Amino acid sequence: MSSPSWGPNWNLDGIVSGLRAARVDWRGPHGRLRETSAGREFPSQDSLRQIVAQLRGALFPMRLGPIELREESEDFYVGHTLGDALDSLLRQTYLELRHLGRQEPRSYDETMAHAVQIVRQFGAELPALRRALDLDVTAAYQGDPAARSVDEVLLCYPGVTAMIHHRLANVLYRLGAPMLARIVAEIAHAETGIDIHPGATIGKSFFIDHGTGVVIGETAIIGDRVRLYQMVTLGAKRFPPGQNGELKKGLPRHPIIEDDVVIYAGATILGRVVIGKGSTIGGNVWLTRDVAPGSNVTQASLVSDLPGCGLEGS
Missing domain, CATH: 2.160.10.10 (Hexapeptide repeat proteins)
Known part of the structure; x- marks a missing residue:
């Protein structure tokens, strides 16, 4: 179907020009004027959302992983998924570190080496994090008489979803990636209505009932x-x-x-x-x-x- 012959005029040139002027007016006083070739400055919410989904699947592959997964291929799936997730997390960590160091810029190699260190340590903490989440899931099951199984708790309870995000976010926060941590926390906030700052320190067997x-x-x-x-x-x-x-x-x-x-x-x-x-x-x-x-x-x-x-x- 062809477009109407009268062709609506949105004055896009004027709108684009006005938006550019607004950006420049804000960036100047905030010290954000930069070369156009510098590329994206901040981590991506969409990328972090995908990374968290992959990490949730790697942590609980037979319950939060793909529906076609079988136990005999569990380790392969976990390894492949973690590899993709950590590679993507490295890029996002580099962006945050570059932004955090904008007042005293370091070389690409120095910044990337720091990002690799953070992501490597993050990955190393995942087994202990899984054990902590097992205690949270058990606490939810034991603390709610309506819960029929730990599987139901993990799949359905917003408090458990929030804690998966929080324990991931808290590791990032402690390792020096506070913006990434906050994005991960706010993804859970939007999904569950539970607002936990990634800096909060939460012990073992924690349970939020209902949660909203x-x-x-x-x-x-x-x-x-x-x-x-x-x-x-x-x-x-x-x-x-x-x-x-x-x-x-x-x-x-x-x-x-x-x-x-x-x-x-x-x-x-x-x-x-x-x-x-x-x-x-x-x-x-x-x-x-x-x-x-x-x-x-x-x-x-x-x-x-x-x-x-x-x-x-x-």
Whole structure:
């Protein structure tokens, strides 16, 4: 079918020119003017999404790998898939390192050698990461009476999906690729509604039940065998400014949750507070101070046992 003879005029030349001017106006003050031959500057979300899909398949080949896979070819699939994933991750890591070093550029060889080091160490951590995820899957199965099998948990539970992404992202974060880590985390956030910063430290056998609306901040520290329900926030209470008024980065500002804690739906815990081992935090509780080990905190107990805690910061 031929195009209409009247031919709509979108004024593309004008739009393209205007967009170019907007880019130049932004890049100049931000120190981003560069040669057009420099190529792509940042890692690709699409590439990271594919890499994570490959890594998930390599970690759990018979459940998250291709439907036609058979056990006799499991190792071949894992090796081939990991090779592709790590090769692709190397390119993305190089892009991030080049961007991070833009103020003091290093040679291609130096930057690539650093990227190879990161990706090699990332790959070496995958067996331990798989074992950690096995504990998370088991915790989800044992912690939910509706779960019929560990396979159902792995295939269906958003909390487990979020933890696969988080444990991958946390390795990248620790190895010095924070942007890649954040992209991996945000892919899970978009897919599950669970927002875990890749910098958060999470112990063994962690379970998020239901999951929607859970937020875990960058400097949160979570112990072993902790269970969270939906809409739980482990956030910051305040954000101190620096000398020029900008927010200070990297300060410890999120809660420490000790071992064997259960936090029910809708609870909000803010600031660098410690929730003691074995405590239970009830639904919709608002906490901004420490809780002793073995405590059972409800909305009613905040008024009688922790005066002022229920109102502070509200």
